[in-house]
Amino acid sequence: MSDCIFCKIINDELPSTKVYEDENILAFHDISPQTPVHIIIIPKVHISAASELNEQNSEIVAKIFAVIPKIAKDLGLEHYRIVNNCGPEAGQTVFHLHFHLLGGRVLNGKMA
Ligand code: AMP
Ligand code: ZN
Numbered sequence: 001m002s003d004c005i006f007c008k009i010i011n012d013e014l015p016s017t018k019v020y021e022d023e024n025i026l027a028f029h030d031i032s033p034q035t036p037v038h039i040i041i042i043p044k045v046h047i048s049a050a051s052e053l054n055e056q057n058s059e060i061v062a063k064i065f066a067v068i069p070k071i072a073k074d075l076g077l078e079h080y081r082i083v084n085n086c087g088p089e090a091g092q093t094v095f096h097l098h099f100h101l102l103g104g105r106v107l108n109g110k111m112a
Pocket of ligand 1: 005014016029030031032033040084085091092093094095
């Protein structure tokens, strides 16, 4: 999608600090980290939100969750939180499916 900032990052039209990349997935440091380690993990295919997942396109989510332990281990995270915000009222601000990987300090138990 031409006006999607995460698609621009995938296409190297915007800079990012990459921590993982393969043919389907990209992971990079969040520009405004909320924890000492805050990584954004995205599919290279544009899916606007988790609400757009279905039986045809959801295989990428399994692929993402298969690489999260590797990314976490590489960054020295033993304990971490994975977050997806789906829709503006749930805090989604970038409309390209992404998972936040948060860690590097003790996280409280609050979800919202
Ligand atoms: P969300 O609010 O769940 O849609 O998360 C979007 C996240 O993307 C926020 O944590 C932003 O700080 C982050 N973000 C926005 N623009 C960039 C960028 N250019 N590079 C890295 N992270 C970004
Ligand atoms: Zn996109």
